[in-house]
Amino acid sequence: MPPACSAMFQNDVWLCGYAKGDQNIDSGKNEDEIMLQMFGSDEEAIAKIPTQVQTLPGEGPGEVLVSEYKPIPEPVPDVDYLQELLAIQQQGPRAIGFFGTRNMGFMHQELIEILSYAMVITKNHIFTSGASGTNAAVIRGALRAEKPELLTVILPQSLKKQPPESQELLAKVKHVIEKPHNDHLPLIEASRLCNMDIISHVQQVICFAFHDSRLLMETCQEAKNLRKIVTLFYLD
Template sequence: MRRDEATGNWSIQGEERASLFGSDEDIMTKIPTQAQSIVEGSGGTLVVSELKPIPDLDYLQELLAIQQQGPRAIGFFGTRNMGFMHQQLIEILSYAMIITQNHIFTSGASGTNAAVIRGALRAEKPELLTVILPQSLKRQPPESQELLSKVKNLIEKPYNDHLPLIEASRLCNRDILSHVQQVICFAFHDSKLLMETCQEAKSLRKIVTLFYLD
């Protein structure tokens, strides 16, 4: 740290500056795995990155496009594995979509779907929320059943109860895509089924807004 005698200002010089802040090669962004992103209650310490990238403005432009042509049918998809803060943000987004007269379609799993349903129910416009289950209601976890009991437009698929959940979910996602114009998805890079769903939505010329949680 050197002081300029003329101006009285302090500045960091030469090697001292590099040692304080590190070289460009030392600054690296570390992307966590899906498991590392969820450390609630584990007591573990996770350093995600020292430099956070600027959010992609394309996401915001796509979301604004929802309102430019009036209310739309929007499909919400996403991972079950997410922290409390992400769920709160999704609830707010879902609530905002409903009060602006958009119709939301989603499924009944925990995580993203549950957050979407909670936000939509807060808007008190039950006719603008449709939940399509991959199987029958009885196949859903007890905590999900309690939330789903508050949904007016609930579509069950008991004829898929004999299928593995992953296959039933794939069929359910395709059904939701057939009803919507816009897709909003929250996923990890290794969320295989969600990535597949988003790719299928793009091939059907739907507007796709994909948020990566990692």
């Protein structure tokens, strides 16, 4: 009798877990047979272990939930990108709005003049505002092309609100649109309204800005929202 078992008997059953008569029967069996009888075969144990799918919760007891196969959807074409690509590939002149910072070096201004000149001689209509820096370079380049009908300058306020050097340059422009009703507004707010007006007249926007040029970034985003072609050049 194993030492861990009690010497007491109850209904001829040993407290260690098997009947009294089993001692003599099991004495003739080897250890493997005893383990097999107590715990079952390895195949039976493996068969009872639930699979990963069987462990998923189901509607009721014993129900196996099988995950449904869902094919990966095909990517949807970017409609805005396709429209922009189509507009770029279309031949013929278009209305182009130029925007940019006042704080610009001499070399950058020369490049913008060349770009503006090239746009006008290819019969594109240029829209810009009246200010120093980018706008002044755009106006000078467009005037060099000697096609005054293809340049329109929209001012944020009345002409008298412009600095003297800008007034001198604007005197050479045939189409200048003033907004004296915005003279009472801060310049930043009047410029925002002016930029929105220019966007409404053009199909494409070309902008020269720094990453922290908040008003210009807002202008470009608004142009994108209106499905305009936006070309943004960062100066930093």
